[in-house]
Amino acid sequence: DTGVSQNPRHKITKRGQNVTFRCDPISEHNRLYWYRQTLGQGPEFLTYFQNEAQLEKSRLLSDRFSAERPKGSFSTLEIQRTEQGDSAMYLCASSPSGRGDTIYFGEGSWLTVV
Amino acid sequence: SQQGEEDPQALSIQEGENATMNCSYKTSINNLQWYRQNSGRGLVHLILIRSNEREKHSGRLRVTLDTSKKSSSLLITASRAADTASYFCATDTAGNKLTFGGGTRVLVKP
Numbered sequence: 001d002t003g004v005s006q007n008p009r010h011k012i013t014k015r016g017q018n019v020t021f022r023c024d025p026i027s028e029h030n031r032l033y034w035y036r037q038t039l040g041q042g043p044e045f046l047t048y049f050q051n052e053a054q055l056e057k058s059r060l061l062s063d064r065f066s067a068e069r070p071k072g073s074f075s076t077l078e079i080q081r082t083e084q085g086d087s088a089m090y091l092c093a094s095s096p097s098g099r100g101d102t103i104y105f106g107e108g109s110w111l112t113v114v
Numbered sequence: 115s116q117q118g119e120e121d122p123q124a125l126s127i128q129e130g131e132n133a134t135m136n137c138s139y140k141t142s143i144n145n146l147q148w149y150r151q152n153s154g155r156g157l158v159h160l161i162l163i164r165s166n167e168r169e170k171h172s173g174r175l176r177v178t179l180d181t182s183k184k185s186s187s188l189l190i191t192a193s194r195a196a197d198t199a200s201y202f203c204a205t206d207t208a209g210n211k212l213t214f215g216g217g218t219r220v221l222v223k224p
Contacts, residue, residue, distance in 0.1 A: 004156075006156075033211060033212075035214075040216075041216060041217075042202050042204075042214035042215050042216050042217050043157070043202070043204075043214045044214070045211050045212070045213065048210065048211055055210070056210065056211065091156060091157065093157075099209045100144050100145050100164065100206060100209050102147065102159055102162050103147065103159070103204075103212055104159060105149070105156045105157035105158075105159070106156050107155060107156035108155070108156045110154075
């Protein structure tokens with residue numbers, strides 16, 4: 001069991017550019033979550049998938065954000081036209097089914113928008 | 115909005131001492147999970163406690179849950195310098211996602 005894997009770990013981008021993060025969940029985990037965390041704060045929920053279906057999106061997920069999980073395995077989180085306020089760590093997590101399971105997090109992807 | 119709120123926000127102790135942090139929440143929960151986060155790293159799962167449980171142990175960790183008071187506590191016994199980290203409680207209210215508090219930053223001095 002290799003754990004939740006996220007790439008890239010660090011990304012520096014210029015304002016206005018698009019960025020994409022990838023998450024590979026633990027094998028056979030049906031639930032996949034994206035969270036965002038800014039310095040000194042707790043993680044904030046963005047969205048989650050049950051297999052390939054995106055079941056809930058937070059109001060934090062503006063129109064510039066899109067997440068996909070095309071085959072119910074890995075997921076991507078794309079941010080278009082990045083803004084300085086998007087600078088944060090983006091955390092991916094997975095769980096077997098989501099119904100009261102332990103949720104396992106990856107190491108996160110740091111985004112710095114300059 | 116945050117469901118869980120940790121107290122204290124920061125804690126400084128000497129190696130070997132016990133560290134206790136508390137988490138309060140607002141609505142009924144299915145379970146509550148505690149995580150550790152080292153600076154700049156991801157979240158490491160520590161303990162999950164379900165709403166029908168009152169206490170759980172894992173190594174030097176002890177978690178209690180009082181659903182009548184909507185609160186939980188995490189006790190780290192015989193702390194080590196390696197326990198220096200931020201600790202977060204997270205509540206699962208509907209069986210579909212976690213809501214986190216702001217965390218307790220623990221510094222264990224050697």
